[in-house]
Amino acid sequence: MKPPIAVVCLMGPTGAGKTAASLALAGDFPATMINADSRQIYRDFSILTARPTPEEEAVCPHRLFGFLPTEEKLGAGEYARLAGAAIAEEHAQGRVPLLVGGTGLYFRALLDGMADIPPVPEHVAAAWRTRCDAEGPAALHTRLTEVDPATAARLHPNDRQRICRALEVHEATGKPLSWWHERPPAKSPFRALRLFLELPLTELEPRLARRIDLMIEAGALDEARAALTRCADPTAPGWSGIGCREVYAHLMEDLPLEACKALWLRNTRAYAKRQLTWFRAEKNLVRLAPDDIPQIRALARAHFA
RNA sequence: AGGGCAGUAGCUCCAACGGCUAGAGCGGCGGUCUCCAAAACCGCAAGUUGGGGGUUCGAAUCCCUCCUGCCCUG
Numbered sequence: 001m002k003p004p005i006a007v008v009c010l011m012g013p014t015g016a017g018k019t020a021a022s023l024a025l026a027g028d029f030p031a032t033m034i035n036a037d038s039r040q041i042y043r044d045f046s047i048l049t050a051r052p053t054p055e056e057e058a059v060c061p062h063r064l065f066g067f068l069p070t071e072e073k074l075g076a077g078e079y080a081r082l083a084g085a086a087i088a089e090e091h092a093q094g095r096v097p098l099l100v101g102g103t104g105l106y107f108r109a110l111l112d113g114m115a116d117i118p119p120v121p122e123h124v125a126a127a128w129r130t131r132c133d134a135e136g137p138a139a140l141h142t143r144l145t146e147v148d149p150a151t152a153a154r155l156h157p158n159d160r161q162r163i164c165r166a167l168e169v170h171e172a173t174g175k176p177l178s179w180w181h182e183r184p185p186a187k188s189p190f191r192a193l194r195l196f197l198e199l200p201l202t203e204l205e206p207r208l209a210r211r212i213d214l215m216i217e218a219g220a221l222d223e224a225r226a227a228l229t230r231c232a233d234p235t236a237p238g239w240s241g242i243g244c245r246e247v248y249a250h251l252m253e254d255l256p257l258e259a260c261k262a263l264w265l266r267n268t269r270a271y272a273k274r275q276l277t278w279f280r281a282e283k284n285l286v287r288l289a290p291d292d293i294p295q296i297r298a299l300a301r302a303h304f305a
Numbered sequence: 306a307g308g309g310c311a312g313u314a315g316c317u318c319c320a321a322c323g324g325c326u327a328g329a330g331c332g333g334c335g336g337u338c339u340c341c342a343a344a345a346c347c348g349c350a351a352g353u354u355g356g357g358g359g360u361u362c363g364a365a366u367c368c369c370u371c372c373u374g375c376c377c378u379g
Contacts, residue, residue: 037343038341039343073341075342076340076341076342077340078340102343105338105339105342105344112339114339114340115339115340117339154337155346159337159338159346161341161344162346180339181339237341240343240344242343243343267343270343271343271344272343273334274344277335277337278337280336281336281338
């Protein structure tokens, strides 16, 4: 049994300043940034997902940023596999992994592990989604009650996304989802310091508004136009990011720029709020102010020592 | 100035003939989350129905008046 690998995580709502804080740490260690953001993985959306700039990326190695085409998606399990492998490689080379991102589920999958469910073939998943569209989620919920009563009991009849997931897992593996969940996940190979950069919504909102203007100045619209030439399907996974879809509506559906920006801000704000809700319930977090760089550095130093 | 139309939750709007506790979507607030997660889902709060008066057992709804906005005519 190998000793656990020490990692430091910088978590927090969008716009809190995670990237800036992470760069402050880069000078203290031979750091490698590991992306833990489900949007910054996309190759064609750099500005729109607030990815580190090329200058920022030049400071130290960055991994799992901007590698996925727009039409592909990355589930939490697959993310955990990739990130886990990247961390092990970096650690083996004497580097210090710094996980930076705002996707709570990705952190959970990587750090706490998930049930070891084999991948479900896409055609199986698609078939259930199609059936759900035709029959409605309540009908499938009733069906789920028969094959997996435990899961059905905790899912709302309207929750089509999770009902379909439970049914496809049952079909693909022959075991109910609850059976998989009962098996404890493997012990985490990481010793993680979880730093949560917290900012109340009232302070976040003006920052988010300003960031939208900065993104547009930085060429967000041109970035979206370029992305369109590679993938023009607005339902593709990469287009579902906040900012991407509003800009798509502006470019392709005559949404005026001002309306686009207003919608963009609302959606970003709502997302930040959901993140705060998620992390509020999360245990083992050290909560600190995003601009408390000395404290962040001290905690990281102590953790890696 | 005259005529017409409108005013209902923060926003956009629905409420046959006057008749259950004035509803919905969005937003807001709170929550859930073990593989679409910047996703998906759930709960809650919120209205002196522009103001005032009148008719009526009962008015968002009918009548009068005032206020505000839009349109038409001059």
